[in-house]
Amino acid sequence: xxxxxxxxxxxxxxxxxxxxxxxxxxxxxxxxxxxxxxxxxxxxxxxxxxxxxxxxxxxxxxxxxxxxxxxxxxxxxxxxxxxxxxxxxxxxxxxxxxxxxxxxxxxxxxxxxxxxx
Numbered sequence: 001x002x003x004x005x006x007x008x009x010x011x012x013x014x015x016x017x018x019x020x021x022x023x024x025x026x027x028x029x030x031x032x033x034x035x036x037x038x039x040x041x042x043x044x045x046x047x048x049x050x051x052x053x054x055x056x057x058x059x060x061x062x063x064x065x066x067x068x069x070x071x072x073x074x075x076x077x078x079x080x081x082x083x084x085x086x087x088x089x090x091x092x093x094x095x096x097x098x099x100x101x102x103x104x105x106x107x108x109x110x111x112x113x114x115x116x117x
Contacts, residue, residue, distance in 0.1 A: 002026035002106050004096045009111030016086050016115070022079040022096030022108055033100040037070060037081045039092035039113075046095070050081060064090075086115045 008020040020037070036051030050060045050070040058070055069082040079096055096108035 002028060002098070002104075004098060004106055004108035006094065006096050006108045006111035009094060009113045011114045011116065012086055013117055014086060014088060014115055017082070017084045018086060018113060020081040020083065020094055020096075020111060020113070022081075024077045024079065024098065028098065028100075028104075033098060035070075035072065035079045035098050036096075037079075038095045038097055039090075040095070040110075041089075041092040049094070052079075083113075086113075088115050091115050 003025045005023045006020060007023070008018060010018065012018050031054065033054045034051050037049040038046050039049050040046040048061050049064055050058065050068055052058045052070050052072060060068060067083065067085045071080045072078070073080060083090065091114050093110040094113050095110045097106065099105040
């Protein structure tokens, strides 16, 4: 019974910052998994933003590299995404995801991020 709940979305001006958090409840089985953030803008496909593996390896989409940082808070069981220097093209619904290949794939319901003046 794993649930992912995103929070922290909202309206921010271009150049501003926002911090998203994904609360993970329930137990994840296995020793190898990936945690990450994805986003979907109106009329576009859902796309990869950032991931961190169980081995602490991080990966970022070229469009957010240098501006976004993904991290885990083990004490609070959360996955965080610090977003800096936000641009209007970052506007999208952001989704949290935890998966293990050929085993399980969990998604949150999303949180809206709007970057506009």
